[in-house]
Amino acid sequence: MKIALDAMGGDFAPREILLGAVQAKRALEVDLILVGQRAVIEQELSDIETADSVGLPEFEIVDAPDVVHFDENPSSVKERRGASIRVICDLVRQGHADACLTMGHTGAGIVASLITFGRLGNVLRPCIGLPYFGLQPHTLLVDAGAMVDCRPEYLAQFARMGSIYVEKIWGIARPTVGLMTNGREDNKGNELTRAAFALLKAGDLNFIGNLEGYDLPNGTANVVVSDGLWGNIALKLTEGLSEQLLGRLAKRFADAGLPQAAQSIVEEFYGMMDYARIGAIPVFGVDGLMLIGHGRSRAAAVVGGVKSAMQAVQVDLLGALRAGLMEQAPETV
Numbered sequence: 001m002k003i004a005l006d007a008m009g010g011d012f013a014p015r016e017i018l019l020g021a022v023q024a025k026r027a028l029e030v031d032l033i034l035v036g037q038r039a040v041i042e043q044e045l046s047d048i049e050t051a052d053s054v055g056l057p058e059f060e061i062v063d064a065p066d067v068v069h070f071d072e073n074p075s076s077v078k079e080r081r082g083a084s085i086r087v088i089c090d091l092v093r094q095g096h097a098d099a100c101l102t103m104g105h106t107g108a109g110i111v112a113s114l115i116t117f118g119r120l121g122n123v124l125r126p127c128i129g130l131p132y133f134g135l136q137p138h139t140l141l142v143d144a145g146a147m148v149d150c151r152p153e154y155l156a157q158f159a160r161m162g163s164i165y166v167e168k169i170w171g172i173a174r175p176t177v178g179l180m181t182n183g184r185e186d187n188k189g190n191e192l193t194r195a196a197f198a199l200l201k202a203g204d205l206n207f208i209g210n211l212e213g214y215d216l217p218n219g220t221a222n223v224v225v226s227d228g229l230w231g232n233i234a235l236k237l238t239e240g241l242s243e244q245l246l247g248r249l250a251k252r253f254a255d256a257g258l259p260q261a262a263q264s265i266v267e268e269f270y271g272m273m274d275y276a277r278i279g280a281i282p283v284f285g286v287d288g289l290m291l292i293g294h295g296r297s298r299a300a301a302v303v304g305g306v307k308s309a310m311q312a313v314q315v316d317l318l319g320a321l322r323a324g325l326m327e328q329a330p331e332t333v
Helices: 015-027 036-048 074-079 085-091 106-116 152-170 191-202 229-254 259-272 299-314 317-326
Strands: 004-005 031-036 059-064 099-102 128-131 136-142 175-182 206-211 224-227 280-284 290-293
Touching: 004 015, 004 085, 004 290, 015 031, 015 191, 015 299, 031 085, 036 059, 059 106, 074 106, 085 099, 085 106, 085 229, 085 290, 099 224, 099 299, 106 229, 106 280, 106 290, 128 152, 136 152, 136 229, 152 175, 152 191, 152 224, 152 280, 152 317, 175 191, 191 206, 229 259, 280 299, 299 317
Parallel strands: 004 031, 004 099, 031 059, 099 290, 136 224, 175 206, 175 224
Antiparallel strands: 128 136, 128 280, 280 290
C-alpha cells in the first residue's frame, strides 16, 4: 500500500509531518511518498536522522515546489499544479499511490481532489465528515466545513455518504441519521432544513428526524447532518470549550494541591478530546481517496492519519461509496 503524504501541509510542517512519517513507516506496513520541496524535506530528514540513534527508513520523495498556506484562497490551487496538495492527488490519479493525505488547507484539499478526481457518480457537492472526538466516537458530523452554502439535495447526499462511511469504517449496520436544526419537531428549522427533512424522511436511510444542539454530544444519532457553516462552528466550539474547561479544571486541581490521581482524570479527558486520535477524514464525493487531518497535527496525529488512509483503502471505502450512490436515484435539482 502506498500513501502520498503532503510534507508541507500543516501548522508544524514539515518537521512534525516528517517525524510522523518516520514513526508511521516504522510501525505500519505502508510505503509513504513524501511530497513537497525536495531540498527542505531532505534537510529536515537529515536533521531528524542526526538526532535519531536508530537510523531512518527509506522514503520516496516527489518534488513539489509550491505550498498552499492556510491564509490563501483555496480556489488558487486550481492554477497551481506544482503545489504539494495538488501533486499528492496527481500521484493517486496516475496510479502511483492508493490514497493521499494532507494536514494542510482543508478548502484547498477539497478543491484539489475535486479538480483532480472529479465528482463521484451523481454527487452534487463534496463534503467532509468528522467523528465527534472521543466523546462520541460513533457519531459522525457531516458536513464539517466543506460546503457552507447548501441546498436540500446536498444535505440528503451528505447523509447517504456519511451512512456508508459509518457502516464500512465503524461496522455499524443501518446507522441512524439525524438532521441538525433548532428543535426536534418536524416543522422546525429554516427553509433549507425543512426541505432537507422532507427528502430524508422520504428516502431509504435510517432517518430518526430532527436533532437539537445537545443531541450532538449525547450521541443521539450515528450521522448528524448539517451544512458546512454550522457543522464547522459546532466542532470548533466544542474543541475550544473543552480546552478552556479542562485547562481551568487542571489549574484548580493544581492550586488546591490535589493528588496525582485527580490530575490523571483531567489528562484522561484531554485524551478523549484530542484531535490526534481522530487521524484523518476522507473527502466524500470525489472519485479518489483524499484524506485531510487537523491543521495543528503533530507527529502522533500524522501516524493516525496514515492509519485512517490505510483503513479506507483496506475496506474499499471508495468502492462502497460508488456502489451506494449508484443505488440512489439522482436527486431532483
